[in-house]
Amino acid sequence: MRHRYVAQTFLLSLTDHGLAGIPQTGLGFFAETTRxxxxxxxxxxLLMGISFGYADPxxxxNSIRMGRDSIASSVTFHQ
Structure with a gap:
């Protein structure tokens, strides 16, 4: 699971340097072609690739905004 933290750290580093990035997990479905x-x-x-560069706001x-379901509709709490 270390790859998750490497990708997260890389994405945060991009932001810190004024760049934007997005994980491309679809790469895993085309691993042989990519190879x-x-x-x-x-x-x-091959798990994923990361596309990065300067964001174009x-x-x-980049204007698409996705809503989120409430926690109550997607999580069940047991006590």
Whole structure:
């Protein structure tokens, strides 16, 4: 599970340096194609990639806001 913390730290570091990043977990579904294109050895497990660069706040995709369900509708508390 260390990969989660490496990715999180990398994403936070990008933000600290004025960049934006987004994990691309779909890469895992195309691991073999990615290996071939980038010449990556089979000894490495591909979980995700991270796209990064300068954010464009005016890009249409950046104006989409997703709502969230309440905790009560998605969590069951047992006492």
């Amino acid at each position: 071939q294109v980038l010449n990556i050895s089979d000894e490495f497990k 005016d890009a249409p995709g």
